[in-house]
Amino acid sequence: MVPRGKHNIIDMSDYVVLVDENDNEIGVEEKILAHKNKLLHRAFSIFLFNDNLEILLQKRAPNKYHSGNLWTNTCCSHPLQNISIIESATRRLDEEMGITSKLNKIFSFIYEAEFENGLHENEFDHVLFGRFNGNPILNPNEAVDFKWISISQLKKEIETKPEKFTVWLKIMITKYFKYFENYENNSL
Numbered sequence: 241m242v243p244r245g246k247h248n249i250i251d252m253s254d255y256v257v258l259v260d261e262n263d264n265e266i267g268v269e270e271k272i273l274a275h276k277n278k279l280l281h282r283a284f285s286i287f288l289f290n291d292n293l294e295i296l297l298q299k300r301a302p303n304k305y306h307s308g309n310l311w312t313n314t315c316c317s318h319p320l321q322n323i324s325i326i327e328s329a330t331r332r333l334d335e336e337m338g339i340t341s342k343l344n345k346i347f348s349f350i351y352e353a354e355f356e357n358g359l360h361e362n363e364f365d366h367v368l369f370g371r372f373n374g375n376p377i378l379n380p381n382e383a384v385d386f387k388w389i390s391i392s393q394l395k396k397e398i399e400t401k402p403e404k405f406t407v408w409l410k411i412m413i414t415k416y417f418k419y420f421e422n423y424e425n426n427s428l
Contacts (some may be wrong), residue, residue, distance in 0.1 A: 241277045254378075256281035259364050261350065268321055272305065275359040280350070283363040284329045285408060286315040288341055288372040295394060295420075298337065299385035300406070306355040309384075312406040314339075316365075325366050333370075336378060337386075338377025341370035342426050352405040367412065367419070391420050 258275045259282050274281050288296045298315065300302040319328035326343055333339050346369045355360045376386050386423045389397075392413045397418065398410050413420065 248376045255321070256283075256341050257321050259284075261364075263364050266319075271318065272359070272364070275305070275314050275361065278360040278362045279353070280364060281318065282366070283318050284316065284332075284366045284368055285313050285327050285412065286329055286333055286343060286368045286370065286374075287372050288314045288339065290371070290373045290388060292388070292390075294388040294390050295378065296337075297394070298376075298378070298383035298390055299387075301380065301382055301384050303381070306357060306359050307406045308347070310406045311387075311404055312409045313412070316408070319366075326368070329366075329368050336379050336382040337373055338379070341366040343370045343374045347416060349411075349416065351408060359407070363408070365408065367416070 247403070254271050255268045256271050256279075257265055258269055258274065258279055260266055265282075269277075269279055269281070273279075290296070296314045297311050298313075299311050300308055315329070315333045317328070317332040317336075320324045325345065329342070329343055333341065334341070346367050348364065348366045350364050351361065352363075355361075360396065377384075378384065378386060395413055398413050400404055402410055
């Protein structure tokens with residue numbers, strides 16, 4: 241757990257918010273330790289849609305602590321403690337992709353995954369949708385490429401080339417496809 245004391249200066253961006261299965265905060269932990277110890281923590285995943293009904297994907301930078309060089313949703317990260325998910329996500333979207341967009345929470349889910357490097361994801365993931373037309377300004381420490389893709393084409397590529405995509409994107413598109421198929425009906 242995070243050390244406390246008036247002389248400890250901590251960069252909270254290196255920490256994740258630990259939660260229970262109902263998304264109630266139970267503490268904070270250093271990000272890598274949380275991923276080594278399979279601790280359930282809060283996360284968010286952003287999907288931006290353009291006027292052509294396409295999703296903006298990013299290709300994760302190769303230096304990411306897991307899932308480098310894989311295609312994933314527009315942006316994802318961990319919210320900061322004492323800052324709303326929407327505010328944390330809005331900040332992170334600007335930091336990673338150089339984009340500002342009004343975001344709305346659409347659904348949430350819990351998933352677990354293990355990676356070859358010994359790290360694990362055990363996340364309570366809040367999924368946010370927004371709209372954007374144009375091209376992002378990529379932060380090369382976070383993303384090395386981007387593409388716009390139709391929802392049906394993305395589903396087809398995940399089915400035929402699953403190794404090119406992050407585990408959480410595959411889960412969202414396969415298990416929660418109804419939200420993407422009908423996203424126009426959500427109040428974005």
